[in-house]
Amino acid sequence: MELLNTLVAKGLSRELPTREEALAVLATSDDELLDVVAAAGRVRRRWFGRRVKLNYLVNLKSGLCPEDCSYCSQRLGSTTGILRYSWLKPDQAADAASAGVAGGAKRVCLVASGRGPTDGDVRRVSETVAAIRERHADVEVCACLGLLSDGQAERLREAGVDAYNHNLNTAEATYGDICTTHGFDDRVDTVRRARSAGLSSCSGLIAGMGERDEDLVDVVFRLRELDADSVPVNFLIPFEGTPLAKRWDLTPQRCLRILAMVRFVCPDVEVRIAGGREVHLRSMQPLALHLANSVFLGDYLTSEGQAGRADLEMIADAGFEVEGADDRTLPPHRADLVAVRRRGAGTEVAPNA
Numbered sequence: 001m002e003l004l005n006t007l008v009a010k011g012l013s014r015e016l017p018t019r020e021e022a023l024a025v026l027a028t029s030d031d032e033l034l035d036v037v038a039a040a041g042r043v044r045r046r047w048f049g050r051r052v053k054l055n056y057l058v059n060l061k062s063g064l065c066p067e068d069c070s071y072c073s074q075r076l077g078s079t080t081g082i083l084r085y086s087w088l089k090p091d092q093a094a095d096a097a098s099a100g101v102a103g104g105a106k107r108v109c110l111v112a113s114g115r116g117p118t119d120g121d122v123r124r125v126s127e128t129v130a131a132i133r134e135r136h137a138d139v140e141v142c143a144c145l146g147l148l149s150d151g152q153a154e155r156l157r158e159a160g161v162d163a164y165n166h167n168l169n170t171a172e173a174t175y176g177d178i179c180t181t182h183g184f185d186d187r188v189d190t191v192r193r194a195r196s197a198g199l200s201s202c203s204g205l206i207a208g209m210g211e212r213d214e215d216l217v218d219v220v221f222r223l224r225e226l227d228a229d230s231v232p233v234n235f236l237i238p239f240e241g242t243p244l245a246k247r248w249d250l251t252p253q254r255c256l257r258i259l260a261m262v263r264f265v266c267p268d269v270e271v272r273i274a275g276g277r278e279v280h281l282r283s284m285q286p287l288a289l290h291l292a293n294s295v296f297l298g299d300y301l302t303s304e305g306q307a308g309r310a311d312l313e314m315i316a317d318a319g320f321e322v323e324g325a326d327d328r329t330l331p332p333h334r335a336d337l338v339a340v341r342r343r344g345a346g347t348e349v350a351p352n353a
């Protein structure tokens, strides 16, 4: 297909596809699907080889959120049967992180429900990071604490946090349909705050919430514009007790097309298969490894993932290898940018250097 040749050429040179090309990927037929996977797989291998990075979630605080994100089992008024607790102690969180590291995780993602952290919460997370670093000096630590206010990103960086996750989730035009307690601009603002404080930015999306192809392309183009270093792609888990409980729009083929589109638009960033991997990709998960270079190991925030051992077997069976602690995740040009950003403003080099 001419479309795929064009997209591979652009992906190999980090050139932005057109919106029409991105939309055309989502519109391909099932007969064309393996060709799409093979094409996006070439782009994935160019920048990430056959490596798969493993990430491990530690849920520091669960439920009890005042926000109303309609996809979320921790939202205000959710009747989903999840654990609800307020802040793990640093040692408890470090124990959980150790389990992930022992399973091969290279990055630990510290997640707390809520609109955003108080300054006291930031102090608490800083103590948790210190407890984790005492045991695992080199593990990457990502924090995901909601909307950030002045100075908080800087304090997290000083505490040794490497990255900050805050997803855009869906297109600006439809954001009001999924959440009324904060807006798309609030989310963009936090991604920018984290990045300008020198944290590596992690921001992604949720597919399957009733969005159109145009909305998916919109949000992925915004992520490219924001220059996120990692892009988690979530597939909606329609939790009972939330407004989206009955939304089962996704098929494994659709998920693969979405991942391929993300890879073509964001060729050299860490594309991570996040929530919903098992329920939506099902037996197609190994094919998705040709598109994404990163997965979560084991369980997600409020749902169970497949056991870590099964993930490791799947990765090996599909001909991929788990990224080691000494391997660099991002391609050199991007890893250098992250390092420069962390050293401080004013030392950046041009994005295409």
Ligand code: SF4
Residues within 6 Å of the ligand: 065, 066, 067, 068, 069, 072, 073, 074, 075, 076, 112, 113, 114, 115, 146
């Ligand atoms: S702010 Fe976070 S925890 Fe709260 S409802 Fe939204 S996604 Fe869920």
